[in-house]
Amino acid sequence: MSSRREVLAALAAPAFAAKLPTRTRKVETVFKSPGPKPNGLQATAEGLWILDQGDNHAYLVSYTDGKVLRNLNTDSKAGSGITFDGEAIWLASTYSREIIRADAKTGKTLAKFDCPGAGPVNWPNPRKSPLAKEPPATPRVALAKPAAPAQRVATGAHGLEWRDGKLWIAVPPAATVYRANPTDLKIEYQFKTAGDRPHGLGWDGKWLWCADSNANCFHKYDPANGQVQELIQLTDNDPLPHGMTIWKGWMWYCDDVGVVCKLKL
Numbered sequence: 001m002s003s004r005r006e007v008l009a010a011l012a013a014p015a016f017a018a019k020l021p022t023r024t025r026k027v028e029t030v031f032k033s034p035g036p037k038p039n040g041l042q043a044t045a046e047g048l049w050i051l052d053q054g055d056n057h058a059y060l061v062s063y064t065d066g067k068v069l070r071n072l073n074t075d076s077k078a079g080s081g082i083t084f085d086g087e088a089i090w091l092a093s094t095y096s097r098e099i100i101r102a103d104a105k106t107g108k109t110l111a112k113f114d115c116p117g118a119g120p121v122n123w124p125n126p127r128k129s130p131l132a133k134e135p136p137a138t139p140r141v142a143l144a145k146p147a148a149p150a151q152r153v154a155t156g157a158h159g160l161e162w163r164d165g166k167l168w169i170a171v172p173p174a175a176t177v178y179r180a181n182p183t184d185l186k187i188e189y190q191f192k193t194a195g196d197r198p199h200g201l202g203w204d205g206k207w208l209w210c211a212d213s214n215a216n217c218f219h220k221y222d223p224a225n226g227q228v229q230e231l232i233q234l235t236d237n238d239p240l241p242h243g244m245t246i247w248k249g250w251m252w253y254c255d256d257v258g259v260v261c262k263l264k265l
Contacts (some may be wrong), residue, residue, distance in 0.1 A: 021230040025263040026240045029250075031066030034059045038254035040082035040092065040160070041200060045246035051082035051091055051243070053256060057090060058082060058107060063247070066260065072107030076100060079168070081160040081200065081243065085182065090160050092168060097156035099169065099185060113185035115156035117174030122152070123197065127214045129240040131257045159210065159244070170210055170221075171200040177201070177210065177226070178201040191226025194219050200244025200253060204265060212255060213243040218244065218251065232263070 007264030042049040046071050050059045056079060060070035074091055081092030088110055089101040097118035101111040110219050159170030159177075166188070169178045179189040195212030202209045208223040218232040218241065232251070234241065239255035246252070252262045 008134065019039070020228060021233045023230065024235075025232055025236065025251075025265075027261050027263050029259050029261050030063075030237065031061075031260055033254060033258050033260055034061060034066065034068050034071070038258065038260060039078075039080045039094075039242050039256050040255055041157075041243035041245040041252055041260070042083045042089075042160075043202075043245040043252060044084050046250065048245070048247075048255075049082050049084060049089065050254065051079045052075065052258070053078045053094070058091065058102070059159060060089070066122060070123070070173060072104075074100070074102055074107045075109045075112075078119070080158040083160040083162045083167070083201075085162045085167075090162065090182075092157035092160050092169070094155050094158060097154060098155060098162070099167070101182070115171065116187055117171035117176050117179050118154055118156040119173035119199075120152035120154050121173050123214060126197070127216055127240060129255050130237055131239055131259065135182045137183045158197075158199045158242075159201040161203060163203060163210070168201055168208065170201050172197050172199070177208070177221070177223075179223075179230070189220070189222075192242035194228050194231075199242050201246050202251060204246050209244065209246065209251065211244040213241055216240065218253075 037054035038050045039053040040051030047060045058072045076091040076093040077096040080094040083090045089104045097115045099113045106225050157169045157171045161168040167180045167182045195215040197214040199211040207223045216234045220229045241253045242256045244253040250262045254260045
């Protein structure tokens, strides 16, 4: 007999999920983020890097309790992704549509590149976190004329990963994952994502996992051809996935309302 969690996951799954092996996992909220809007994660031997979209700081924290080991002010603008190349951190500066390489000790910018695939997104009903507080209702006011339609703002990358000297970049406006040469950010390879809001990236052996915030799941890709192998589907009550990384058999992810979570792969 199916558990309630499995039933909820099946109802929440996107249409393409029926064709894929689908897992469900229990999500554990580990700690609150030191910044107000965590949006990028990267696991390292030193600790867990968090890029915060609210204060544009990069925090290195302890896996056990979120204790801040390093706090760096960066040049990112509402950043959404972070990774580490062994010497420096890379930041997805989402609203300036740039990829930044920065000093891992000071946060000082070392290089900047234009983000591939940047542009406006088209999400009629973007998924919101179940943990988000609803804003207070505003009173209705009669308008002299109809309000102008909202302008769609151009954005850039949301997820970054380093592998074998190459930078992997997840970009929602293009619904694409790119592999780039870090010297000049020239694109060497790319594939389309299964969902329209790809976010955090994480390596699990030869497989590349990618969080999708609108689909509320994680897709496991074969990076050689971009084919989805399986997915982990969250329930509507789980924190919403934004940044993601993988460390010692655990998938870590953050909800941009301020929490860091993990689940067993």
